[in-house]
Amino acid sequence: MQKRVLIIDTMHESLLPMLEKAGFAPDYLPQITRAEILDIVGHYQVMIVRSKTPIDAELLGKATQLEVLARAGAGTDQVDMAALQACNIALINAPEGNRDAVGEHAMGMLLALMNKLLQADAQVRQKIWQREANRGYELMGKTVGIIGYGHMGQSFAKRLSGFGCRVLAYDKYKSGFSDTYATEASLEQLWAEAEVLSLHVPLTAATRGWINTDFFNRFAHPIWFVNTARGEIVPLASLREALQSGKLRGACLDVLEQEKxxxxxxxxxxDFEWLTQQPNVIFSPHVAGWTYESYERINRVLVDKLVQLTA
Structure with missing residues (x-):
């Protein structure tokens, strides 16, 4: 019997033919409300989600036939893991689908920040030609600290290798992972040596608010900071304080503590209004992993994993 798949978020158009070819019976309902999800989820063996609604005990309690929850992307912070395990439902996600996008976006933001490209562009458009005021810094030879050496952290480290950077990576849940692109390091080593810091960790109870003023103050050198992970890990107030104190040379923020x-x-x-007025802060609207290529690639990763899991 074909397994029924409920898709509750907008997905790349390639998903349905991929699922049908693999032998699944998908229902694509991106406009569905939470109330409607609760009414019908009990009829499905697989559900594919992005971030429309929390996957909590209430919803999972209605999903009496659900075998697999598939997250189209990397983050699973909207999923109640304890409730999922209690219901014996498998979880898959697709960090392989957007890791290249995140690595490239982080690199692009960092280069733009260090070379003052947004400031220079805005000035030239106003017929202001100030070369010295727009003198930048080279990434070449800098020591870059990466926190979280999973798919995203590895992708960023790989791209840094072309700039002759020394990359130090800290990961609380891994050891012995030094490779061609990064050297395993402790937090203490990052605090002592890093000139650039990039976050690549999930949002959990342990990481919420973790990168705060005290954390930034531990760095021996002023740093450039990149966050393409989750905004709730770094309070806006802490960003403001670290920039005002000079602990941060600048910040690249694809995510914010509150994105609504x-x-x-x-x-x-x-704090947000103050940050928007700073020329050494660059924003993007949580799109680091949201390229045209990753939008389709995530589908392929999810379907391949579904096929392997349900074979």
Whole structure:
């Protein structure tokens, strides 16, 4: 019997033919509401999600036939892992699908920041020609610290190799992972030696608010900071304080503590407004892994994993 697949988020058009070719029976319902999901999820063996709704005990309690939850992307912070395990439902995700996109985006943001490209572009458009004010820094030879050496961290390290960087990587959950692109290091070594820091860790109870003012103050050198992971790991207030103190030379922020900008708390709104006025802060709207290529590649990764898991 064909396994039924409920798809509740917008996906690349290639997904349905891939699933059908693999022998699944997909229902593509990207406009579905949470109430409607709760009504029908009990009829499906597989559910594919992005971030439409929390996958919590309430929803999983209705998913009486669900065997596999597939996350189209890398992050699983919206999934109640304990409830998922209690229901004996397998979880798959697709970090292999957007790791190249994240590595390239992080590199692009860092180069733009260090070379003041956004500031220079804005000035030239206003017929302001200031060469000295836009003198940049070279990435070549810098010591780059990476926190989290999974798919995303490895992708960024690989791209840094072309710039002659010394890459130090810390990963709480791995050991013995030094490779061609990075050397395993402790947090203490990163604090002592890094000139650039890039985050590639998931959002968990342990990492929420982890990279705070105290963390930044431990660095021996002022650093350039890149976050393409999750915004809730780094409070906006801590970013502001570290930039004001000079601990951060600048920041590349693809993610924010609160990405629904109309729901910022009063304190967050003040900090965000201050950050937007700084020429050494670059933003993008959580799109590091969101390229045309990764949009389709994620589908291939998920379907391949589904086939292997349900064979």
């Amino acid at each position: 900008l109309d729901k910022l708390t009063p304190a967050q709104a003040v």
